[in-house]
Amino acid sequence: xxxxxxxxxxxxxxxxxxxxxxxxxxxxxxxxxxxxxxxxx
Amino acid sequence: xxxxxxxxxxxxxxxxxxxxxxxxxxxxxxxxxxxxxxxxxxxxxxxxxxxxxxxxxxxxxxxxxxxxxxxxxxxxxxxxxxxxxxxxxxxxxxxxxxxxxxxxxxxxxxxxxxxxxxxxxxxxxxxxxxxxxxxxxxxxxxxxxxxxxxxxxxxxxxxxxxxxxxxxxxxxxxxxxxxxxxxxxxxxxxxxxxxxxxxxxxxxxxxxxxxxxxxxxxxxxxxxxxxxxxxxxxxxxxxxxxxxxxxxxxxxxxxxxxxxxxxxxxxxxxxxxxxxxxxxxxxxxxxxxxxxxxxxxxxxxxxxxxxxxxxxxxxxxxxxxxxxxxxxxxxxxxxxxxxxxxxxxxxxxxxxxxxxxxxxxxxxxxxxxxxxxxxxxxxxxxxxxxxxxxxxxxxxxxxxxxxxxxxxxxxxxxxxxxxxxxxxxxxxxxxxxxxxxxxxxxxxxxxxxxxxxxxxxxxxxxxxxxxxxxxxxxxxxxxxxxxxxxxxxxxxxxxxxxxxxxxxxxxxxxxxxxxxxxxxxxxxxxxxxxxxxxxxxxxxxxxxxxxxxxxxxxxxxxxxxxxxxxxxxxxxxxxxxxxxxxxxxxxxxxxxxxxxxxxxxxxxxxxxxxxxxxxxxxxxxxxxxxxxxxxxxxxxxxxxxxxxxxxxxxxxxxxxxxxxxxxxxxxxxxxxxxxxxxxxxxxxxxxxxxxxxxxxxxxxxxxxxxxxxxxxxxxxxxxxxxxxxxxxxxxxxx
Numbered sequence: 001x002x003x004x005x006x007x008x009x010x011x012x013x014x015x016x017x018x019x020x021x022x023x024x025x026x027x028x029x030x031x032x033x034x035x036x037x038x039x040x041x
Numbered sequence: 042x043x044x045x046x047x048x049x050x051x052x053x054x055x056x057x058x059x060x061x062x063x064x065x066x067x068x069x070x071x072x073x074x075x076x077x078x079x080x081x082x083x084x085x086x087x088x089x090x091x092x093x094x095x096x097x098x099x100x101x102x103x104x105x106x107x108x109x110x111x112x113x114x115x116x117x118x119x120x121x122x123x124x125x126x127x128x129x130x131x132x133x134x135x136x137x138x139x140x141x142x143x144x145x146x147x148x149x150x151x152x153x154x155x156x157x158x159x160x161x162x163x164x165x166x167x168x169x170x171x172x173x174x175x176x177x178x179x180x181x182x183x184x185x186x187x188x189x190x191x192x193x194x195x196x197x198x199x200x201x202x203x204x205x206x207x208x209x210x211x212x213x214x215x216x217x218x219x220x221x222x223x224x225x226x227x228x229x230x231x232x233x234x235x236x237x238x239x240x241x242x243x244x245x246x247x248x249x250x251x252x253x254x255x256x257x258x259x260x261x262x263x264x265x266x267x268x269x270x271x272x273x274x275x276x277x278x279x280x281x282x283x284x285x286x287x288x289x290x291x292x293x294x295x296x297x298x299x300x301x302x303x304x305x306x307x308x309x310x311x312x313x314x315x316x317x318x319x320x321x322x323x324x325x326x327x328x329x330x331x332x333x334x335x336x337x338x339x340x341x342x343x344x345x346x347x348x349x350x351x352x353x354x355x356x357x358x359x360x361x362x363x364x365x366x367x368x369x370x371x372x373x374x375x376x377x378x379x380x381x382x383x384x385x386x387x388x389x390x391x392x393x394x395x396x397x398x399x400x401x402x403x404x405x406x407x408x409x410x411x412x413x414x415x416x417x418x419x420x421x422x423x424x425x426x427x428x429x430x431x432x433x434x435x436x437x438x439x440x441x442x443x444x445x446x447x448x449x450x451x452x453x454x455x456x457x458x459x460x461x462x463x464x465x466x467x468x469x470x471x472x473x474x475x476x477x478x479x480x481x482x483x484x485x486x487x488x489x490x491x492x493x494x495x496x497x498x499x500x501x502x503x504x505x506x507x508x509x510x511x512x513x514x515x516x517x518x519x520x521x522x523x524x525x526x527x528x529x530x531x532x533x534x535x536x537x538x539x540x541x542x543x544x545x546x547x548x549x550x551x552x553x554x555x556x557x558x559x560x561x562x563x564x565x566x567x568x569x570x571x572x573x574x575x576x577x578x579x580x581x582x583x584x585x586x587x588x589x590x591x592x593x594x595x596x597x598x599x600x601x602x603x604x605x606x607x608x609x610x611x612x613x614x615x616x617x618x619x620x621x622x623x624x625x626x627x628x629x630x631x632x633x634x635x636x637x638x639x640x641x642x643x644x645x646x647x648x649x650x651x652x653x654x655x656x657x658x659x660x661x662x663x664x665x666x667x668x669x670x671x672x673x674x675x676x677x678x679x680x681x682x683x684x685x686x687x688x689x690x691x692x693x694x695x696x697x698x699x700x701x702x703x704x705x706x707x708x709x710x711x712x713x714x715x716x717x718x719x720x721x722x723x724x725x726x727x728x729x730x731x732x733x734x735x736x737x738x739x740x741x742x743x744x745x746x747x748x749x750x751x752x753x754x755x756x757x758x759x760x761x762x763x764x765x766x767x768x769x770x771x772x773x774x775x
Binding site for chain 2: 012015019
């Protein structure tokens, strides 16, 4: 496993963590009860 | 008409838009009217209390920008409920350019009570005489001209669901806003002594607080002070005025023998009743409406609850029958052609072996395992939307209200709980319709026991593996288990954490209506798309992370030796008495804390590394794959059709289990027993709320306290119930 593999893995894990942070914490989860802009009030 | 589906604020450089507040009684069709006017998709349902907060939609019409504000439905402007406070605060403080008062033509008298109050706000009002078609069908004749004369405002008959009369309504609203000086409604005269007392009081108040003259409509403020409206006194900064108000009210009380608030309410009711008699002609011979006929059975003291349970059973049976063949089809497409194409694509970019494994064994196995249940979710949301739109959900709340009240619970709480069948998060927000903070917290605590759509993939997986011929009944039993436990926990909480009586619950029952195809399509999509968004965001993210946790430390031979396996093995003994003490089940349950669908996604990754079915000969070409996908889809459609009309159960699922396929369902059927599978489903139903529901609890109550309570009691409850099911079943030899 080379440097490129490790860099790619870090990038993917970082992306997944950011996606989790954004959808779960920052946007508090998108739900059908939310307004069309995706914000839970 | 050029329209924008937008809630954006207009840029500061543009002239201010025309602000139209849409007010009215609950279930009079405000949200539907706004959706028709602005092309938005605000949640509507044929039951009261759908709109809890004010919401805004904007659009352009004849080069004029219009912002519509959807206010929560209220019967009056007295600050007794959260909805009334939200509506009143907006109207009094924001002072929109015009109010569209949506009046339900089939319930004129009750709706006019609010109209009388809106006219006191000194804001131009236009009445949308909505649901006019239904009133005509009932044989009602409303003299619109006489009504306009009596109220001194424009009245426009509308049918919001069909878009009838909306252009004329907007014309009337823009005209009224364009020249407010022409707005001279016929004011309600409360009688010489009340009017005189109000005038004298206002003169006194303005002497001490001249700044209030432009801030509040003077006559309205005086009436509110006479009524002793605490909120208005505080907001207007009139603390200390109470002795003055008491002196003004004293005379009225002694003269009439009633408090001022009751006197004024009587006067408003008298005005609404008188006006209705003047303008409304009802047919001489009263027809027994269809709604009444159905309600005689649906609300029957003895038949009501069995009918509600039967309706739920039918929903689950139909959901399963219609959607199962499509779920099978999606599973075949995902594990077959789709995985093959993905491998080819990753191979084309010379991706390393681990990346191919991450994509196929991680993303496709994880997200794919969840996505195959999309047809089930959409079918379920379709039937729930149908029940909401038909008016039956309001009956369900009414029927359950009686049962809950007899056990000391607040019946109105059942409305947000019913919303929880779709998603617990908006249901938690809907608790703000409850006036009493104690009832609000109690209801929010019980909502996670209502089985939301996210648990459905877990149920479908296990039901299909173990109970294919009794699918509807097993699914139904889980939903009923949730409701029964919610009632029992409610009683327990009421006697411990939330002592005290609940106020009486008055439920408005709307007429039964056939929901329009468009409305069904829009709202099914609105509810179901949430699931797709989750699949593309945090289910995807968790699938990637789970793959890494299953493959670290790097080069690990057995999944049970991975980080995830180690944690799973440490927790597994806790679940052993429940019949599923394996590290795989334990790890899936832990991952499912983020969202309950992730339980299935994680199982997909742990149990089933995707093995692409390689045909004996050369791999099929793209066109052959597409032809096969099309043919199998048509076959799924035929099976769904046959299932609905078949009395022999679900053919496709039964066939697949019998054939012993290599999918997740097959692995699950070998690692669980029917008893441990049912205990597992009960555990998934009951264990702690997902992270988004936890955030909603924190957001709504401003503290983590209630999430802590929910976490603690649900974890104990889930374990105990699953233990009882498994150990009890084992003792009985099941």
